[in-house]
Amino acid sequence: MVRRWRQALLTALCGVLIAAVKVGDGSPGSAALLLAAFLAIGFLLSPLAFPRTSGGSGDDRPVVYWRPGCPYCLRLRARLGPEAGRVRWVDIWQDPDAAATVRGITGGDETVPTVVIGGRGHVNPDPSWLRDQISPASR
Known part of the structure; x- marks a missing residue:
């Protein structure tokens, strides 16, 4: 389970850390943009970006x-x-x-x-x- 989410979680964590540094430097706008970008990339790397597996082995879909x-x-x-x-x-x-x-x-x-x-x-x-x-x- 953790293996499936590792890249997404690490990407989101990096985004949070970078945003925190930017806020500390007095750039809340760029912090928000960077956080949004990292979270979007994290979503794309997660299992959530793919349709859920449905149907059994008898399903004739590709x-x-x-x-x-x-x-x-x-x-x-x-x-x-x-x-x-x-x-x-x-x-x-x-x-x-x-x-x-x-x-x-x-x-x-x-x-x-x-x-x-x-x-x-x-x-x-x-x-x-x-x-x-x-x-x-x-x-």
């Missing part, structure tokens, strides 16, 4: 295996936009079976994002390709 703090996972999530809800998001740090699945697809390492569509694994696919695969017109 599966995206990800982990918190992964910039490629964040890029995929951002580029999918509202279409991100059309896939199942599985955090490999929270689900050991998912991590084993990713290692099986990638040849032993935990490279994410790994997407499984129709039983085939795709490592770090182009977001536009995935969007085309999950769009309603392609079904």
Whole structure:
């Protein structure tokens, strides 16, 4: 659990410390801006930036295996936009079976994002390709 939140919490803590120094220097405006920026980055690095895992293994939606703090996972999530809800998001740090699945697809390492569509694994696919695969017109 702590591992999933480590980067987000450290980023937020750094923001608080830097803002405190700025307030001490008499710059409350820049302190507020820096704190807001660090908190936003902390949110993006946290599991909260991704849709919650829902549905069971019988779900026929494509599966995206990800982990918190992964910039490629964040890029995929951002580029999918509202279409991100059309896939199942599985955090490999929270689900050991998912991590084993990713290692099986990638040849032993935990490279994410790994997407499984129709039983085939795709490592770090182009977001536009995935969007085309999950769009309603392609079904």
